[in-house]
Amino acid sequence: MIKMLNIKFIKSLSIFTLANVINAAIPFLLLPVLTYYLSPADFGIISMFQVLLTILLPFAGYNSESSVIRYYYEKDKYNYSSFISNALYLILIGALVLVPVFFFFHEEIIRLLFGAEAPKVSEKWLWVMLIIAVSQNIFQVQQNLLQVQYRAVEYGIYRILKTALELGLSVILIVYVNNTWVSRMEGQFIPALLFMVISLFLLYKNKLLNMKFDWKCMRANLAYGFPLLPHVLSGV
Incomplete structure (x- = not known):
């Protein structure tokens, strides 16, 4: 039994690793297009x-x-569908906290980030990036669930498809529609929304969404995730 579990673990680990390597390699295929069509700015x-x-x-x-x-691994302590639902609620709450920041300080944020190029960037792109962040976090909830369940093939398929669609759409938009940074960002935005919807559908299909607000689950999510903020931001 232990030997079979080890084989399953090694097989899953190999697939996870291969999927992440392929996923990381795909963006390099976009570089020739970007360097040819886009300006340094x-x-x-x-x-x-x-x-x-x-x-x-x-x-x-x-x-x-x-x-x-x-x-x-502590599903006996929590209703796991409630736990997933409250993780999604926390993603939305986090985004809502950022709304007044963008609303009142969008000009300052754009100037700080883009300097001399700030006039080219409108406020709407800050909101687009916030939507992308929410979408990617929801997608990552589903990906992490597949990972912890050792569903390596599904994990790899969704991850690679998302990246391939993002880059393929970016190439089409840059080459045939508008050869500026706008096409690249649109190519990132559309797949993010699509795979967020797919992720929510899969969670619902697997009965992992009950949409009940649960303070116990919310506190557990915050207790684990919030202290990780400094560590995550240190890598920026």
Whole structure:
């Protein structure tokens, strides 16, 4: 029995690793297109948007997607569908906390991030990035669930498909529609929304959404995820 479990673990680990390697390699295929069609200024704007997204991700949910793994092994203490639902609620709460920040300080944030290129960036793109952050966190909840359940093939398929769609759409938009940074960001926004919807559907299909607000689950999510904020932000 132990030998069979070890084989299953090694097989799953290999698939997870391969999926992440492929997923990380795909963006390099986009580089020739970006360097040919986009200006250095466009590259700079795209880079700063990615920095902003890296900052937004932990705040839009307080790392509650990570607690899905941590508390999976304590399902006897929690109604796990309530736990997942409250992790999603926390993602929405985190995003709502950021709304007044963007509303009142959008001009300052844009100037700080983009400097001389700030006139090219409108306020709406801050809201787009916030939606992307929420979408990616919800997608990551589903991915973490697949990971902890050793459903490695499904994990790899969804992860690679999302990245491939994002980059494929970006190439099409940059080459045939608008060869500026806007096309790259639109190519990131649409797949993020699509896979958020897919993730929510899969959670619902697997009866992991009961949408009940539970303070016990909410506190557990916060107790695990919130202290991780400094660690996550230190990598920015």
